[in-house]
Amino acid sequence: MRYLPFCSLLMLLLVGCQEPASESPAQADARLVRMAPLTADAATTLSLTGVLRARYETPQAFEVGGQIATRHVDAGQRVTQGEVLFTLDPxxxxxxxxxxxxxxxxxxxxxxxxxxxxxxxxxxxxxxxxxxxxxxxxxxxxxxxxxxxxxxxxxxxxxxxxxxxATLRAEADGILIEVSGEPGQVVGVGQAVATLAQAGPREVEVHFPARVRPPEAGELLAGERRLPLSRREVAGAVDPASRTWRARYRLEAPLDEYRLGDVVQTRFTLEEAPPQARFRVPIAALDERGEGPRLWRIVEGEAQPLPVTLHRMTREHAWVSGEGLETGQTVIGLGTHLLTPGMAVRALGEEGSE
Structure with missing residues (x-):
């Protein structure tokens, strides 16, 4: 009987040192995944660079053919109407x-x-x-x-x-943005020897991606100023080399601090709103295995695919839309190429709460 207190103390110590109950087999096999939130794409503007151009850029050419005798101007020179540019051998x-x-x-x-x-x-x-x-x-x-x-x-x-x-004169006031004729050169009728940017209205030429139709209005960012732009013309077809739309926008306010040919910053509000909300996700969250783009989410501890429509991508993000997507909703953001429907998964950070 004298050993009874000692045995009781030993049993109490063993009970106190026992490990907590182990996890269930399903929980132990669940793959830990990192989650990423869906961010609503609120950007409705497009920023592009443009080039400042004159409204009228007229090629200057002789109405008769012959050999150029004299050249009186250089590129970048400002000229007045009637000023002599070139003469031919008479x-x-x-x-x-x-x-x-x-x-x-x-x-x-x-x-x-x-x-x-x-x-x-x-x-x-x-x-x-x-x-x-x-x-x-x-x-x-x-x-x-x-x-x-x-x-x-x-x-x-x-x-x-x-x-x-035989004497070529400037047809209007302006600046010669290009001069190609040289003395001794033989030119034909209508062959341009210079290009005159006429004084007057200025425009901004912008090239838009093929997927974006140039909007009717925009703005030019000149330091702290925002100058309105209004569309004057759009090319009849996408340029086959650059796959862009060329558009010309009238500048509604003077821009004295810039010269012709300067690169300027422009911003446009897209006219056509997307038919459904678009969300930005990390590029690693997008899964594509020949079955169309999809995201993965956790439903009752299992990974389930969610088909989406892909709109555009960058190196870090993708913009998608689809039914069931909501702002703040989380999706699996890494390792989606290893997932299968119904796979047991747990969000990283939840293991400590079990």
């Missing part, structure tokens, strides 16, 4: 003008002879010394000579204009 044009003058003089002399013959035919016809047929032939000769005289006069005017066109 030698051939002067020869053409001289030939046209000679042709006109010959036609006028021929007309004088025809008129004199007609006057003589009239006097002879009155005395019955001339037949009616011969008289009519004389009249036709006068009309033919007069027509030749008029044609020669028109060719002379053309030659005179061509000589004047």
């Amino acid at each position: 030698s051939d044009l002067e020869e053409s003008l001289a030939a046209a003058r000679a042709e006109l003089a010959a036609a006028e002399a021929s007309l004088e002879v025809a008129e004199a013959e007609l006057s003589r035919a009239e006097r002879l016809l009155a005395r019955d010394y001339f037949s009616q047929q011969a008289f009519e032939r004389a009249e036709l000769g006068v009309r033919e000579s007069a027509t030749r005289r008029d044609a020669a006069a028109a060719r002379l005017a053309q030659a005179r204009n061509a000589l004047e066109d």
Whole structure:
């Protein structure tokens, strides 16, 4: 009996040192997963860079062909209407003008002879010394000579204009944003030798991704200022090389601190709201195994897939939409490629609460 107190004390110590009840087999086999919250995509704006352009950018070209004799301007130079830009070698044009003058003089002399013959035919016809047929032939000769005289006069005017066109003048005030013609270069009719950005309204040229239709309005970010933009035109098709829409926007306020060709920051509010809410998730939460994009969530301790629609991706995030998605809802954010429907899983951080 003297050992009874000692045995009781020993049993109490053993009971106190026992480990807590072990987890159930299902809990022990559950895979720990990291969760990620769904973040509503509230961004309805698109920020892009644009280039400041003139409303009218006119190629400057000669209306006659020839060899450039002189060049009077350089790129970036401001010019006024009528200022001389280039001249052509006038030698051939002067020869053409001289030939046209000679042709006109010959036609006028021929007309004088025809008129004199007609006057003589009239006097002879009155005395019955001339037949009616011969008289009519004389009249036709006068009309033919007069027509030749008029044609020669028109060719002379053309030659005179061509000589004047050998001097290329600026058609408006503005800045030459490009000058390509050089003395000695032979140019054809209509071949551009410079590009004139006319003074006046300024525009911003922006290239939008193919998936985004350029909106009707936007704003230019100039430091602390926000200048309104209004769409003037959109290209008729997506550029096949860059896969972008080219759009031109009118600048509704002056922008003196920028020059033509400067890159500017623009911001646009997307016109078409998404038909359903879009959510941003970490890129690792998106699972794609040939069955379409999907997310995974925990339902009663098991991993269950949730089909979604993928809208766009970056290196770190994906934007998705789908039925059953709500702001603040959590989905499995890592290792989704290892999950199978019905797999036992536990959210990381919940193991301590069991």
